Every structure is written in structure tokens, then in C-alpha cells.
Amino acid sequence: MFYGSRVWDRLEHAQGPATDLADLLAQVRADDWDAATLYALEQRLVGDAVHSAAPVVVPLLLDVVEDPALPDTGLMVWLIGRIAWVARTARPEAIDPAWPDAWERALPRLLALTDHDDSYVRAWVPSALAAAVDQADLVWPVLRDRVPVEPDAEVAAALVLAAGWLGVPQARDWFAGLLDADAVVVRMAAVLGLRHLGVPIEEAQLPLLVEGFVKSFELDTVWCVSGRRTTGVPGLARELGDDVPTLRKILVSVIGLDDVLLRYHVMMQSVDVLHPSMLPAIAAWLTDPDPPNRFVAGYLPAAAGTDAAPYADDIATRLTDWPPSAHAAMVALAVLGDERAVEPLVRWLPEGRTTLVMAEGDFWTPPPLEEVLIGMRAHADALLPAVRERLDKSADEAESAAFRRVVEAWQAPQRQ
Numbered sequence: 001m002f003y004g005s006r007v008w009d010r011l012e013h014a015q016g017p018a019t020d021l022a023d024l025l026a027q028v029r030a031d032d033w034d035a036a037t038l039y040a041l042e043q044r045l046v047g048d049a050v051h052s053a054a055p056v057v058v059p060l061l062l063d064v065v066e067d068p069a070l071p072d073t074g075l076m077v078w079l080i081g082r083i084a085w086v087a088r089t090a091r092p093e094a095i096d097p098a099w100p101d102a103w104e105r106a107l108p109r110l111l112a113l114t115d116h117d118d119s120y121v122r123a124w125v126p127s128a129l130a131a132a133v134d135q136a137d138l139v140w141p142v143l144r145d146r147v148p149v150e151p152d153a154e155v156a157a158a159l160v161l162a163a164g165w166l167g168v169p170q171a172r173d174w175f176a177g178l179l180d181a182d183a184v185v186v187r188m189a190a191v192l193g194l195r196h197l198g199v200p201i202e203e204a205q206l207p208l209l210v211e212g213f214v215k216s217f218e219l220d221t222v223w224c225v226s227g228r229r230t231t232g233v234p235g236l237a238r239e240l241g242d243d244v245p246t247l248r249k250i251l252v253s254v255i256g257l258d259d260v261l262l263r264y265h266v267m268m269q270s271v272d273v274l275h276p277s278m279l280p281a282i283a284a285w286l287t288d289p290d291p292p293n294r295f296v297a298g299y300l301p302a303a304a305g306t307d308a309a310p311y312a313d314d315i316a317t318r319l320t321d322w323p324p325s326a327h328a329a330m331v332a333l334a335v336l337g338d339e340r341a342v343e344p345l346v347r348w349l350p351e352g353r354t355t356l357v358m359a360e361g362d363f364w365t366p367p368p369l370e371e372v373l374i375g376m377r378a379h380a381d382a383l384l385p386a387v388r389e390r391l392d393k394s395a396d397e398a399e400s401a402a403f404r405r406v407v408e409a410w411q412a413p414q415r416q
Contacts, residue, residue: 013054045082065077077113085131136167139166140166153185156189163175164193167196185222213250223236263288264293274300282300286298294321298325302331302335303364316338335372345386352390384407387403391407
């Protein structure tokens, strides 16, 4: 049952008094919730602390999931997993004293959900159970025994990944046995589980990881183990941890595959681990038949900075491409200080944009425009009229000051 207002008056969540939780939970109980309701609950219950409302909310969410009259409750399990991961990673003083007991009581109910009729519910259960490190001896045997009878390969893989996060040494032989599993995503999860136990990934296992990663990209929740829903690259990055060289090898292999959508997402999500060894595979898609892929393939050399210099001629061929792709090529060449960026910059600078990316929210944060222009000092004479025109149009003092600094930096060598 859901409690009356007097209970919530005594509780706190991340945004203050928990009095608004009663209405939100009533919507969930009445199956009258939507994305806005879920977002509101997440904002109140998930942050950098576990507040006093969380121990009360978790059993109520489990009531919802266990009610056969309420469909589509998988995201309630996701929310529980998010709270559990906050409890695992937050400072001890940031966790409400009632949480440990509430979590102990929730675990048997979560373990029972591994056999829930709804595969979407089952797919999210591992995201919560993976946080139960202190109760690993209780949890991992349930995961072990569930995998052979789990009919959904996606869910089975998530269970194996969760077992890896628990770090139970006794699971080593079990992981090794799963290397022969029928489903490639389960075999991939077994390799990653062994890595959690300190078994290094072998070069011969890279094709398996590539194949498993590609398959997981088609699925929905394989990588949900941290409590966060992601597409493949962030999930794989979390699993590999500090083994960034292996991650890069996998990404290079995937970028080379003939799958337009997969290639786009993998290139876009590769920026955080970008390395010169990845640039040949990325540069090969500067002529990708898919325009958005050419756009991303143009920006990544810009993110690589001077490491992209060997590909400047290839980048320059994109200056007359589809406008977003052409803009990306201009940015990449400007970061390199390449003269071929001058003409498009002269056309673009007076437009008044303050950032080099096409739109707010792009996947890459470029260096400040001021910094890039100063780096184009060798072409100052050609760029100066466009910069002065921009200065004349600017009504923003901070922007004007930045462009004055550009002009001063260009002129400084002449005064010495």
C-alpha cells in the first residue's frame, strides 16, 4: 500500500521534502504514468546520496512490479537499480541509515524477479543485483542457476555481466564454461566476467568481443549493469575499465563494418577514447555514402588535433560536401592551422556563431574559437577582414573581447 501524507512529510528526497512522492507513486500504481512521471521520480530519488525517502519507495516500487495486473513495469526495476548504484558509490555519510535494512529486505524480492513472466522486467533485474557486492554470496548462485534456463539471450548476458560485477572468485570456472555458450552475447559477457576476476583478455578473443558487441547493439538492455541505460560503447567501456587499448581495437573493427547506423553511433561515441591508431579507420569513412557518417568522420579528426595532420588532404575533399560535413571539415582543418580552412572561415565568421560545432548538444566540445583562430596566425591577413566584420556586428562584450585578443595575438609578432 502507499502511505498517507504524514509519512511523506517526515521524509526527504534529492529535491527537498518528499510530499510530492505520494502523487507520483499513485500514478505508477494506477498505471497512469509516462516518461514525465519516471523522470520526476528519477530526479527525486537518484543523485549523489540516498535520502530518507528511498528506503520507503523501493518496497512500494517492488509492489508495483510484482502486481500481475500492472504491465510494463520494467522501468520501475531500472529505477531501483539506479538507487542501488547510488548506494554502492556514494559516501557512507550520504546514505540514509535505513537504507541497508531496506536493501536487505528488497534483495529476495529482486532475486525472485529473475523468473518474472515479462522479459523486460527480467532484463533490468541484473542492473540492481550487480550492486549487491556485499551480498554477493547470496546473489551470484541465483544468477548462475538462472542463466541456463533463461530463454532470452539478452537477459542471460545481462545476468552474466552482473555476476562479473559482483567479483566472486568462485565464479571463475562458471565464466570459463560459458565461453562455449550458444549465444554470442553470453560468450562475450563471460569473457568480461573473467576480466573482472583479473583474467586478461587475449588477442584471440577480440573477434568474439566484436561479434558480441555488434549483436548487443541490436538489443536493448545488455549493458544496463551500472543502472544506466546506454547504447553499446559506454557499456563496453565500463566493462573494460582501464583496458582502453582493447576497447580501441574493438571500436576500430566495428567502425570498419558495413553497417551504417552502427558505424555512426560507434564513431560518435568514440571521441572519449580517440587515439591516432583509430584515425585510419575513421578517415576511411570521410567518403561514407551516408551523409551523417561523413559529418561525424569529419569532426573526429578535429577532436584528434594535430594527430590528424596526415589526413588533411582527405579532410579537405569534404569542404564542398553536404553542409554539415563541409563545416566539420572546415573545423578539422582550422584546428590543424591548414590554409584550406581560410576561405570557409571567411564566409562563416561573420555569421555570428560562438562555437565551432554545428549546434548545441553535439557530441564533441571543440576548443574555443578564439584559441583556434590564434592558431591560424599564419593566415591572419586573409582572416582579418572577417574577424573585424564579426567584431563590428557583435553586441556581446565577452565575445568582442575574445576577438580583440585574437587580433592582438596576430599582431603581436609584428610589434617585436
